[in-house]
Amino acid sequence: MKAWFNQHRRALAVTAGRAARAPFAHLFQVLVIGVAILLPLLLHLAVQNLQRLGGTAQADARIALYLAPEATGKDADGIAARLKAHAQVAGYRFVSREEAIKDLRRIHDIADLVDALPKNPLPDAFIVRARSTDPGEIDALRREAAQWPKVALVQLDSTWAARLDAGLRLARALAAGLAALLAVALLAIAFNTIGLQVANRREEIEVCRLIGATHGFIRRPFLYAGTLQGAAGGLIACALAALCVIWVNRQLPGLAALYGTELVVQPMPLQDVLAVTGFAALLGWLGAWLAVSRHLWRDGPG
Amino acid sequence: MIELDRVGKRYPASQGGEGHDALKSVTLSIDSGEFAVITGHSGAGKSTLLKLIAGIELPTSGTVRVNDQDLAGSRRALPFIRRRIGLIFQDHKLLYDRTVFDNVQLPLDITGFPPREAARRVRAALDKVGLLSRERERPVTLSGGEQQRLCIARAIVHRPSLLLADEPTANLDMEYAQDIVEILRSFHQVGVTVVVSTHDLVSLRAAHPRVIALSHGMLARENAP
Numbered sequence: 109m110k111a112w113f114n115q116h117r118r119a120l121a122v123t124a125g126r127a128a129r130a131p132f133a134h135l136f137q138v139l140v141i142g143v144a145i146l147l148p149l150l151l152h153l154a155v156q157n158l159q160r161l162g163g164t165a166q167a168d169a170r171i172a173l174y175l176a177p178e179a180t181g182k183d184a185d186g187i188a189a190r191l192k193a194h195a196q197v198a199g200y201r202f203v204s205r206e207e208a209i210k211d212l213r214r215i216h217d218i219a220d221l222v223d224a225l226p227k228n229p230l231p232d233a234f235i236v237r238a239r240s241t242d243p244g245e246i247d248a249l250r251r252e253a254a255q256w257p258k259v260a261l262v263q264l265d266s267t268w269a270a271r272l273d274a275g276l277r278l279a280r281a282l283a284a285g286l287a288a289l290l291a292v293a294l295l296a297i298a299f300n301t302i303g304l305q306v307a308n309r310r311e312e313i314e315v316c317r318l319i320g321a322t323h324g325f326i327r328r329p330f331l332y333a334g335t336l337q338g339a340a341g342g343l344i345a346c347a348l349a350a351l352c353v354i355w356v357n358r359q360l361p362g363l364a365a366l367y368g369t370e371l372v373v374q375p376m377p378l379q380d381v382l383a384v385t386g387f388a389a390l391l392g393w394l395g396a397w398l399a400v401s402r403h404l405w406r407d408g409p410g
Numbered sequence: 411m412i413e414l415d416r417v418g419k420r421y422p423a424s425q426g427g428e429g430h431d432a433l434k435s436v437t438l439s440i441d442s443g444e445f446a447v448i449t450g451h452s453g454a455g456k457s458t459l460l461k462l463i464a465g466i467e468l469p470t471s472g473t474v475r476v477n478d479q480d481l482a483g484s485r486r487a488l489p490f491i492r493r494r495i496g497l498i499f500q501d502h503k504l505l506y507d508r509t510v511f512d513n514v515q516l517p518l519d520i521t522g523f524p525p526r527e528a529a530r531r532v533r534a535a536l537d538k539v540g541l542l543s544r545e546r547e548r549p550v551t552l553s554g555g556e557q558q559r560l561c562i563a564r565a566i567v568h569r570p571s572l573l574l575a576d577e578p579t580a581n582l583d584m585e586y587a588q589d590i591v592e593i594l595r596s597f598h599q600v601g602v603t604v605v606v607s608t609h610d611l612v613s614l615r616a617a618h619p620r621v622i623a624l625s626h627g628m629l630a631r632e633n634a635p
């Protein structure tokens with residue numbers, strides 16, 4: 109147990125010593141890995157944030173029920189009763205034609221124009237909030253409501269949300285594909301860099317074997333190197349992603365003001381940072397293990 | 411302690427062909443506490459014999475037993491068997507990018523020795539071979555004789571019960587060679603089994619060794635001390 113601890117401590121010291129002797133080479137190596145991870149990471153972040161945005165947009169998806177011009181207050185009451193009883197309806201608001209025209213007048217540029225109208229051309233309407241955010245179910249509700257008596261027109265303003273949803277699906281698939289490619293790339297990078305280190309230390313490895321080192325002993329410093337290199341690359345990628353988020357948030361207020369909403373890109377949650385770092389570390393470890401093992405298996409007994 | 415039973419070693423030929431028999435049916439045993447010298451012409455198989463005893467090479471026929479353990483039958487155990495042996499190589503095999511101190515510490519690192527105790531042992535070993543004042547230097551700054559002494563320090567730092575030395579006095583002046591022999595003798599005197607290969611029986615005569623002569627891979631003659 110104590111010997112085990114000493115060996116690990118020594119392996120870490122050896123790894124740190126090697127890195128300290130060639131700091132720039134190691135730094136660039138880690139940067140390369142970091143940037144490689146950054147690309148799918150940014151895509152993932154973008155998807156996450158757009159999804160959040162899409163989520164609120166769909167929650168807000170409104171269905172407008174415009175009643176026929178001849179509809180009476182009684183007809184409106186009937187529709188209100190149907191809406192109240194409907195399982196898919198989260199809430200609704202009645203907007204009378206008088207209210208609607210008042211709203212229109214409030215846009216002062218066209219107030220004169222509205223006053224010039226001989227009679228109120230606007231119908232009574234219900235603004236309905238659907239319970240579901242699923243485009244299919246919302247559409248089903250729309251079609252059903254269109255069949256109700258005295259309903260002239262049902263309008264859905266969630267088509268863009270549906271498009272966003274399709275786009276997000278594509279982006280998510282892309283991010284997953286990129287991540288898979290990246291995993292292969294990370295493995296190759298670790299295999300290569302650690303393989304080079306192994307080649308540079310052939311003599312040392314040979315001497316160690318001759319005087320009784322186990323494969324485990326020889327592997328250990330390289331495994332630490334691969335693991336730490338991967339983890340450092342993962343952390344750098346997360347740090348760069350955080351910088352990107354800060355930068356984008358600086359640019360956003362102008363954009364957000366344009367849409368009259370408050371847009372903020374959320375940073376990566378800590379558990380994602382840990383997952384990315386852990387994943388990169390694991391691949392680094394695996395690449396290093398393969399590189400050292402290839403060397404050990406190629407050379408003779410013991 | 412060491413038993414070879416009809417041991418043969420054939421190195422594969424580099425391009426096809428028969429291969430080369432470096433050792434042919436060698437049977438011999440070396441007891442615990444002996445000082446044995448293996449002599450013979452260049453290419454006689456001295457280094458090969460030592461490598462077989464150390465488990466660096468495995469025999470192609472016959473068996474090699476060290477401390478009643480068949481080396482060929484326990485590949486996984488080989489590292490642990492080697493740790494009980496001190497090895498001095500014909501070509502030194504020092505690590506030139508490490509200090510004298512670190513070179514000697516290597517066998518202790520391998521066994522996971524506590525650092526403080528390891529440092530104490532390393533200094534004791536360096537003191538023994540007269541290199542304590544050079545511990546911070548790199549091996550290249552040492553003379554041939556000093557490098558050979560460094561190899562001895564590395565071979566004995568973990569206190570092995572068997573010391574194998576391949577041509578430890580090669581390329582050394584008589585005086586330096588005598589130094590080396592003295593050091594080997596001092597280990598023999600405290601009970602370590604010592605097996606040395608050499609061309610140069612003269613400088614080893616002072617140790618009154620048992621002489622095992624090889625010729626073309628076969629046992630030629632043996633003189634008990």
Ligand SMILES: Nc1ncnc2c1ncn2[C@@H]1O[C@H](COP(=O)(O)OP(=O)(O)OP(=O)(O)O)[C@@H](O)[C@H]1O
Pocket residue numbers: 421422430431432450451452453454455456457458459500
């Ligand atoms: N790894 C190897 N591959 C092929 N042949 C080898 C190998 N090692 C040694 N030999 C051959 O085996 C024979 C014995 O070699 P060995 O090194 O044991 O001789 P030696 O007695 O130590 O010689 P020297 O005094 O020159 O060191 C030689 O003919 C050598 O060429």
Ligand SMILES: [Mg+2]
Pocket residue numbers: 456457458500576577
């Ligand atoms: Mg030799």
